[in-house]
Amino acid sequence: MTGVLTAAGDLRRLVVRDLRREVRMLDGLIVNTALPVIIMVLFVYVFGGAITTGSSGLAYLDFVVPAVLLMSGGYGAALTAVNIADDMTDGMIDRFRTLPIGGWVVPAGHVVASVLRNVAACGFALLAAVVLGFRPDAGPAEWALTLALLIGYVLAMSALAVLWGLLVRSTQAAGAFGFVVLFLPYLSDGVVPAETMPGVLRDFASNQPITPIVATLRALLLDRPMGSSGVAATLWLVGVVVVSTPAAAWLFRRRTSA
Amino acid sequence: MNYIHSTAFTDAIRVRGLTKSFGATRVLAGVDLTVPTGSLLALLGPNGSGKTTTVRILTTLLAPDGGTATVGGNDVTREGVAVRRMIGLTSQQATVDDLLTGRENLELFAGLYHLGRRRARQRAAELLERFDLAGAANRRVGTYSGGMRRRLDLAASMVSEPRILFLDEPTTGLDPRSRAELWSVIRELLASGTTILLTTQYLEEADRLADRVVVIDGGRVVADDSPAALKRQVGAERLVLHLSRAEDAPRARAALGVPAQETALAHGVTSPHEITLALRGPEHLRCALNALRRAGIGVEHVELRTPTLDDVFFELTAAAA
Ligand SMILES: Nc1ncnc2c1ncn2[C@@H]1O[C@H](COP(=O)(O)OP(=O)(O)OP(=O)(O)O)[C@@H](O)[C@H]1O
């Protein structure tokens, strides 16, 4: 029991460290606050008029909000790869390794801090959407599920990011993961209706995880039928977390074993 | 009260036949060294000689291939947790967080040592005071000078009041004043009973701080002696004679009785105008200059310098040959 409490305390200290770092790095702060708002405004004003929402019958603002939420939370989460790569390459990890703490606390601290920051980023994006005229139609249960889904998405992307950061072992290469996660929603039903895409793209868009996650968010926030997308989204996210967490833990242990 | 036990071990660090290879590169080829409790051992060696590798093995960050090493009586491979509990490490690479303030760094590490919130805050304040960082405590480490950062790094290694401290090239890249400051901090730690293993590329540093000096080259111990004995072996100052004409160098060497390769080895970049010899007192200097005058060899200027690591290697390998 005291072991668990001690570990929780260690985790809290590393999360606080990470959040402090984030607030003090200008780019970190921008990624988590201004960027979500900018993406939202950009989509609604710049692209909104040019894109039809196909058979969904939604206004473009309503159509695109879920994808922008995922971009807002996902990009920052993907940059967790940079944080872990920094620690691994700048010698900080040697300091942590000589401390009487469980090794797993270091990557776990980055992931927990990432979830806090990036779910907040989703909140900023949502606020911007409301200012632009987005009127969600969701009860407390739907809001709770929305929050859970966003936490799940950010968690999954952060866990993948840790794995990536440990794999590439360089800060620059670690940053590349951010672009992958930022652009994945473009190749889904989230920004442009998949039904309007050419063959191969449409197949990809219909089968990649972002599409059911977007559909689930639309169902929750706009009171639309959920269909099977809720189950698909959950399976995808649980699958990613269940695979990438032990893989990252294994790789971290390998990288830090004597 | 554990450490009352550990002082029963007269040797804080004991290393026998330590080997380590990275792939096909043999980095440590059987290192032996012993550090008595409360003393300072300087591990002296050029770039790539295996100093950091040795320190990483002794601080449990790296597993050796062969040999044994005990720190505070505990085996570094089998009893790593116990070893970590009694050591502090200042790596060659700074390991403090640039975006946190000095105080936040120390409080973070104190917290991770589970000192408790009040005690952690107290300990951080103590260390900031002791390492002359109180004035900069609330500034981000990114704004610190090299010397301040080194001192903070050292302070971070002292958070848990370790009895055994490893310092990997603590003064490399520091200006003379910061270096002298760090030396006095190290002396204080030593006076308070801490055992220290310090690596360095500077003979002078080893001479000033160490009770014993181990010289390694290519992962092998080439000397293990007191600084005084080592200095005796290496000779005192070096006399550098800059000749007016490079063509005179062979004749000058003959006149002075200096073997040809000494100059090349003693100076990383040797000018053909230069001749270097170990100086055995003022009389030797007078004789050398007289000998050159008798031979009709012009001397542009003379220079006296303290022996460098290169001189040590020259003397040691010459002695072995
Ligand atoms: N992880 C590693 N993989 C491969 N080679 C390594 C590794 N670590 C060290 N080496 C090699 O081992 C040799 C000794 O390195 P080490 O860092 O111990 O030297 P050093 O004496 O500390 O040198 P310096 O004075 O430059 O710090 C070097 O040739 C280095 O390239």
Ligand SMILES: [Mg+2]
């Ligand atoms: Mg080194």
